[in-house]
Amino acid sequence: MHQSSSNIKCLIIGGGGHAKVLIDTISSRGLVQIIGILDPEKDKWNTTILGIPIVGDDSAIPELVSQGANAFIVGVGSTGNNQLRRRLFELGMQYGLEPIKAIHINSICSEAIDIGAGSQVLPGSIINHGSTIGSNVIINTGSIIEHDCIIESHSHIATGARLCGTVHIGENTHIGAGATIIQNIRIGSNVIVGAGSVVLEDIRSNRVVAGVPAIPIK
Ligand code: JB2
Numbered sequence: 480m481h482q483s484s485s486n487i488k489c490l491i492i493g494g495g496g497h498a499k500v501l502i503d504t505i506s507s508r509g510l511v512q513i514i515g516i517l518d519p520e521k522d523k524w525n526t527t528i529l530g531i532p533i534v535g536d537d538s539a540i541p542e543l544v545s546q547g548a549n550a551f552i553v554g555v556g557s558t559g560n561n562q563l564r565r566r567l568f569e570l571g572m573q574y575g576l577e578p579i580k581a582i583h584i585n586s587i588c589s590e591a592i593d594i595g596a597g598s599q600v601l602p603g604s605i606i607n608h609g610s611t612i613g614s615n616v617i618i619n620t621g622s623i624i625e626h627d628c629i630i631e632s633h634s635h636i637a638t639g640a641r642l643c644g645t646v647h648i649g650e651n652t653h654i655g656a657g658a659t660i661i662q663n664i665r666i667g668s669n670v671i672v673g674a675g676s677v678v679l680e681d682i683r684s685n686r687v688v689a690g691v692p693a694i695p696i697k
């Protein structure tokens with residue numbers, strides 16, 4: 480792990496598998512000091528992830544703020560449940576913490592993109608020219624966001640998924656691992672696209688779809 484003397488003193492909210500990748504991602508740039516991880520599972524307290532202590536549950540935030548914490552990022556990947564990720568993002572904001580962006584040094588990001596507060600671009604992922612990423616979005620390991628895509632806040636593009644260009648994804652939507660969304664598709668908010676699906680048509684909000692080609696299953 481890269482240690483940092485940065486003035487950005489960051490809390491990670493959630494201490495499971497996703498947090499490990501996130502810590503690697505933040506550490507790859509060495510610009511942020513991670514001072515603690517929060518998790519409700521008591522048996523994790525006083526253990527560490529890559530040397531960073533799990534210091535308690537979310538009720539510890541005010542005390543940590545008084546000790547100098549000034550930033551946060553949501554460490555929960557929470558596959559398919561973006562409501563939890565959204566709630567934790569709003570919690571950090573309520574305490575006046577700054578949401579940091581985590582962009583792995585081994586991701587490939589065009590200079591002509593926008594990435595919102597608290598969003599995460601994990602190793603091996605690609606975001607091409609003209610794409611816009613909202614707040615608290617996960618662009619997970621090895622996923623591809625082609626040119627001119629829009630991904631609204633709190634959505635999660637899971638490991639190895641592909642958006643083939645000019646794709647629009649609404650809020651709180653989960654694109655499952657390895658799914659492919661062809662060009663010019665619009666997917667609404669609160670949608671789940673199953674892992675490995677191939678989406679050939681627009682999908683309205685509040686749907687669960689899966690398959691090749693993807694069809695509604697709920
Ligand atoms: O309200 C909460 C809360 N609820 C659950 N506050 C905080 N601070 N933490 C919370 N958690 C914690 O998130 C759980 O106690 C648990 O330790 C952690 C979730 O860990 P888990 O390893 O189960 O999942 P994950 O969300 O880190 O990773 C999932 O999503 C990733 C994208 C897994 O499916 C991974 O395999 C996947 N790559």
